[in-house]
Amino acid sequence: MVRAIERLPKRQRQQQLSRLIVDNPFIADRELSRMLKVSIQTIRLDRLELGIPEQRERLKLMAERSYDAVRSLPLDEVIGDIIDLQLDRSGISMFEIREEHVFSRTGIARGHHVFAQANSLAVAVINDEIALTASADIRFIRSVKLGEKCIAKGYVRSISGGRSKAKVEVFTYVGEEMVFQGSFIIYRSAGEASVERGIEDADRD
Amino acid sequence: MVRAIERLPKRQRQQQLSRLIVDNPFIADRELSRMLKVSIQTIRLDRLELGIPEQRERLKLMAERSYDAVRSLPLDEVIGDIIDLQLDRSGISMFEIREEHVFSRTGIARGHHVFAQANSLAVAVINDEIALTASADIRFIRSVKLGEKCIAKGYVRSISGGRSKAKVEVFTYVGEEMVFQGSFIIYRSAGEASVERGIEDADRD
DNA sequence: ACGCATTTATTACCTGGTCCCAATTCAGTA
DNA sequence: TACTGAATTGGGACCAGGTAATAAATGCGT
Structure with missing residues (x-):
């Protein structure tokens, strides 16, 4: 019928x-x-x-x-899904390249999305209320294409400067292949409530 | 009383x-x-x-x-409004930091948005069908806050490697103050695609 | 004691549901 | 064709968390 x-x-x-x-x-x-x-x-x-x-x-x-994120760690303000997180040690996030992330003509992901995933992970892995990217050195090793799943792995390499700076390395893979590599210097608020703030003394809200 | x-x-x-x-x-x-x-x-x-x-x-x-926030980065083709563009020479873009771009706790912009603006500009200024970021060296000089307007200025510094690579420097200002600085190596198609590999030397700090 | 602000109470109504029960419709089969 | 079971529809009671409007009670200063 x-x-x-x-x-x-x-x-x-x-x-x-x-x-x-x-x-x-x-x-x-x-x-x-x-x-x-x-x-x-x-x-x-x-x-x-x-x-x-x-x-x-x-x-x-x-x-x-989105609220929990605000309270604890900006887990929701993260690009990509955090699938593993050991604060101050390492973390893994997954991000699937979809239509809206690519140049429509070529199907190749725009760099800033891949960067955003890595940057988000680098910030998330730092166990601090305020964590800001101070600088980064990044390489796009090969272009990432529509449909590919990017697995970013982040490692905290050092905690220096009286806990006010941390270096985080992030490697992003599609399958076995490394597609992105970044070395981030993250500023943190150093301690629980106060002391040094990240970048030059940001104002509180 | x-x-x-x-x-x-x-x-x-x-x-x-x-x-x-x-x-x-x-x-x-x-x-x-x-x-x-x-x-x-x-x-x-x-x-x-x-x-x-x-x-x-x-x-x-x-x-x-939080719904808008998720959409805001992905949906825009180019982050920031290009307000001036001289292909292969220079370009200017404007990007206003709104609610969805900041850490709600602090009102400080997430790094990847500032990066995205600069990256978009660096790609836009390259006069080519296919332009991809190969690597970048970036510094977040000071944090950018809710409501601030970021003016990014990009300059093509060199076109080398048989037109297959270009170096673009981007400086982002809020008012007179420089808040971000980035040096981008952009791959371009230079005749035909074959835009696969990127990294050759790995210098890290 | 009067007057005004503040506070509390009451009632009707709204959206966007849940939960439960009954009636109806539909399609396939004995 | 009549029966059956699933799918659909309808309705009523109830709920949270309100709005809106109106009235009554309580302060409190002069």
Whole structure:
């Protein structure tokens, strides 16, 4: 039996539903029911089956993620997903090159995205409230292309200058191949609450 | 007149209220009324006077901010607005530091945005279909803060290696003050692609 | 004692849901 | 064709966390 185009079978509708919610977490059931042309109850049953929380919960989760980051470590302000982190020692992050990261003509990632991943990792691995990049020496060893997964590994090499500076080396790989290498000097606030601030005495907010 | 510690005068209570909400935006009026030992209506009047939105709105705003932040770097083709460009010679770009570019705790811009502006400019100034960053040596001279406008000036210093490499220096200013300095080696297609390898010498500090 | 600000209480209403139960529709099969 | 089970829809009760508006109570200074 040929289905009307309007109404999709359950499976496909649920897939659509997930997609819609993923790329607009702010959407409410009412709107979804209009878009998928089913009743609001169906939408709710679908969410239930798919384990998708209600809109408010979704926003709350997003807010929490970005908030926790502020409180502890800027984990959310990081480009790439931190998949391992040993503070003051090392860390690993993963970043997948997608459409929006590449030059559309060539499919090659723009350098600053690869840098951003490495920089974020270098900052994240430093166990401090305030950690800022002071300088960096970087090499793009080979270009990274659409779809490739960049695994960045960061190592804290030294903690010098009365704990106010740290050197972090980051190596980014696609598979076995090294694609990026960077040596970062990170300023830290040196200690728990105060003492030396990173760069020249930044103002507090 | 010595006030009871329990009940503060309006002004102080409202100050407290702001503080409480700032460092826990998730808190609801009910809880606030318990903490400040006033009725829930008073809390609501206070919020009204202070222009503090309800909890749900707060969470929504946070979610929006973090959502925008994730999109902001990836979506832009070029970071910063190119306001002057002489191909193969020099270029100027402007980039304003907004909420989504800073560490929310400190209001200091994340390094990779400043880098991204400079990198984008360095690539843009190279008059070629394919231009990729091969390496860079960068210094963050002072931290850049929320609201500041970064003016990046890029100069093509040399075109060497049979037109396959170019050195571009970028200086970024806030007002008169230099905040960032970078030396970029950019690979260009120089006739045909084959833009694969980058590094040859590994000098690190 | 009066008056004004402040505080509290009350009620109606809103959004965006949950939970539960019943009715309906649809498609395939005995 | 009638039956069955899944899918869909509808409705009601309830919830949190509010807004809005109006009224009543409480301070407190003069």
